[in-house]
Amino acid sequence: MLQEADIGVGISxxxxxxxxxxxxxxxxxxxFLERLLLVHGHWCYRRISMMICYFFYKNLTFGFTLFWxxxxxxxxxxxxxxxxxxxxxxxxxxxxxVIALGVFDQDVSARLCLKYPLLYQEGVQNIxxxxxxxxxxMSNGVLSAIIIFFFTxxxxxxxxxRKDGHAVDYEVLGVAMYSSVVWAVNCQMALSIxxxxxxxxxxxxxxxxxxxxxLVVYGSLPPTFxxxxxxxxxxxxAPSILYWxxxxxxxxxxxxxxxxxxxxxxxxxxxxxxxxxxxxxxxxETEISSQTEVSSELPAQVxxxxxxxxxxxxxxxx
Amino acid sequence: xxxxxxxxxxTKSSSSILFYQFTQQNLPACKxxxxxxxxxxxxxxxxxxxxxxxxxxxxxxxxxxxxxERYDTECIPEKFRGNKVSYxxxxxxxxxxxxxxxxxxxxxxxxYIYYQLDNYYxxxxxxxKSRNDQQLLHGxxxxxxxxxxxxxxxxGLPSVPCGLIAxxxxxxxxxxxxxxxxLVVNRKxxxxxxxxxxxxxxxxxxxxFQNGTFIGGGSLDPSVPLSDQEDLxxxxxxxxxxxxxxxYGRIEEDLDADDVIAVHLMNNxxxxxxxxxxxxxxxxxxxxxxxxxxxxxxxxFVGSSSIIISLVFMLLHxxxxxxxxxxxxxxxxx
Numbered sequence: 101m102l103q104e105a106d107i108g109v110g111i112s113x114x115x116x117x118x119x120x121x122x123x124x125x126x127x128x129x130x131x132f133l134e135r136l137l138l139v140h141g142h143w144c145y146r147r148i149s150m151m152i153c154y155f156f157y158k159n160l161t162f163g164f165t166l167f168w169x170x171x172x173x174x175x176x177x178x179x180x181x182x183x184x185x186x187x188x189x190x191x192x193x194x195x196x197x198v199i200a201l202g203v204f205d206q207d208v209s210a211r212l213c214l215k216y217p218l219l220y221q222e223g224v225q226n227i228x229x230x231x232x233x234x235x236x237x238m239s240n241g242v243l244s245a246i247i248i249f250f251f252t253x254x255x256x257x258x259x260x261x262r263k264d265g266h267a268v269d270y271e272v273l274g275v276a277m278y279s280s281v282v283w284a285v286n287c288q289m290a291l292s293i294x295x296x297x298x299x300x301x302x303x304x305x306x307x308x309x310x311x312x313x314x315l316v317v318y319g320s321l322p323p324t325f326x327x328x329x330x331x332x333x334x335x336x337x338a339p340s341i342l343y344w345x346x347x348x349x350x351x352x353x354x355x356x357x358x359x360x361x362x363x364x365x366x367x368x369x370x371x372x373x374x375x376x377x378x379x380x381x382x383x384x385e386t387e388i389s390s391q392t393e394v395s396s397e398l399p400a401q402v403x404x405x406x407x408x409x410x411x412x413x414x415x416x417x418x
Numbered sequence: 419x420x421x422x423x424x425x426x427x428x429t430k431s432s433s434s435i436l437f438y439q440f441t442q443q444n445l446p447a448c449k450x451x452x453x454x455x456x457x458x459x460x461x462x463x464x465x466x467x468x469x470x471x472x473x474x475x476x477x478x479x480x481x482x483x484x485x486x487e488r489y490d491t492e493c494i495p496e497k498f499r500g501n502k503v504s505y506x507x508x509x510x511x512x513x514x515x516x517x518x519x520x521x522x523x524x525x526x527x528x529x530y531i532y533y534q535l536d537n538y539y540x541x542x543x544x545x546x547k548s549r550n551d552q553q554l555l556h557g558x559x560x561x562x563x564x565x566x567x568x569x570x571x572x573x574g575l576p577s578v579p580c581g582l583i584a585x586x587x588x589x590x591x592x593x594x595x596x597x598x599x600x601l602v603v604n605r606k607x608x609x610x611x612x613x614x615x616x617x618x619x620x621x622x623x624x625x626x627f628q629n630g631t632f633i634g635g636g637s638l639d640p641s642v643p644l645s646d647q648e649d650l651x652x653x654x655x656x657x658x659x660x661x662x663x664x665x666y667g668r669i670e671e672d673l674d675a676d677d678v679i680a681v682h683l684m685n686n687x688x689x690x691x692x693x694x695x696x697x698x699x700x701x702x703x704x705x706x707x708x709x710x711x712x713x714x715x716x717x718x719f720v721g722s723s724s725i726i727i728s729l730v731f732m733l734l735h736x737x738x739x740x741x742x743x744x745x746x747x748x749x750x751x752x
Binding site: 178267330 | 663
């Protein structure tokens, strides 16, 4: 009798639905188990771990810019952004790409998942959700917030930010920082996912566009409602070249550390799915030769254990 | 770079094909793979784009000519330097003061005049809350001015405009003289157009303003409607950081190099109680705005680091050839 398991899979069939009713997952035939584990199990593990790490990252990036601003507002509690910007952050501007990641992302296609069953070990060994990875994403968030805040406030400091001499005020700094946050967080998503359909493009670039549309619409509401956001994009920020140049600089600088890490990791310490992806790319360009084939040998401990067991069996047979 | 995934299904209609692809997670997709050539290309491209932008921005910032003069300590006469706060609060002493500014290079019109305040937290939450937008638009007709307390009324009558922001209005004035002729300072159109037209009422006049026991700053002419009180409008657009500049006016004529501008100012505003600083700034402007080297320096820094990184990466990549598919590096085999 099973006392403990990670998940329960029930097979519906001639003997009834009892197993199905008390299981986590139900399939119709036993042979579907292979696909359930190797394809969907691997995808699901990767998607969930990536989604959680990314969620922490994007909220840390947003929250820490607010925190650094407080140091400059004598910790009085004045938020750096207008209230409605903050309410809409997690709902409109950054939620859809995460959903696209959590529902659709595939690092390796289904066919290759079945061909290289060793990929499943990534889940068993908990490689994609280890503490170093989680803390790495969190520190990426804090670092991004530091870069965004200090680069924005030092570029748009107290001088005039337009040709007509208007000096910077609270509204402009808020919009500049928030735009950088939205751009950086969404472009980080674009850098992290491995699977671009029209849905991902629509969600990622659409979220960024939605922010600007929101600014225009909210800014056109009467000033008693929109307070500090009244006509801020249309009148103040959009004609200012400094604003756009600052956004470009801040977004690229924020993504640079992660991109650097990815570049060196993929080249010098690739993970199993990186190898398979590279294999696939070269396979689609040239014929796969047997020498460059990714071998599907077993892990070292499994090999050692198997040799141990074979030796025991040989001894017992003698 | 991308591995493309596409499937051919011939027996169904196009909308059910789309639905089938969606449910089977088989949508046509691009799967980008990060190869070394793409990495090197990206970093090089970043460097090649960013360094010129940085150099152009830096050059523009250097072409802006700025004169900054701190005047809050020098404008107090010697005998009062020991007790600045009582000096500034004494309304019987005339607070006029003269500064001499030397123009370093030729400054083209329009030259913008700003006053800069340091260590002044105009972004403090309680301060920013202390205003009433309805009253600014409709004047005495709006009844609920509770957000302005305690500066909502004095001597039993309501104040228009109410609140701490208006009450602490900056009231130093500046007059500029060059070679014994006064420079004309244009004090119109210094506030944002949307503020003038939509946030401050054209029929609202200051009433019972700055009449209480504590004087926070300047007073307003009760015959001028709020939408024309540009100093107030500029002041009420609160600043982002504790060090900020606000526009005072503009000079519409050129200033030549080595001109000496005499500034006659009235040092009325009290920043001495909290260790604030007051500075007068004259600045030209470029297509990028005022003088700030940070953007240019940052662009050049990021651009050159990208190029260095791409060279380092290329070097390491060429020096360490690795056959792909080596499983000895997998984490469970190490």
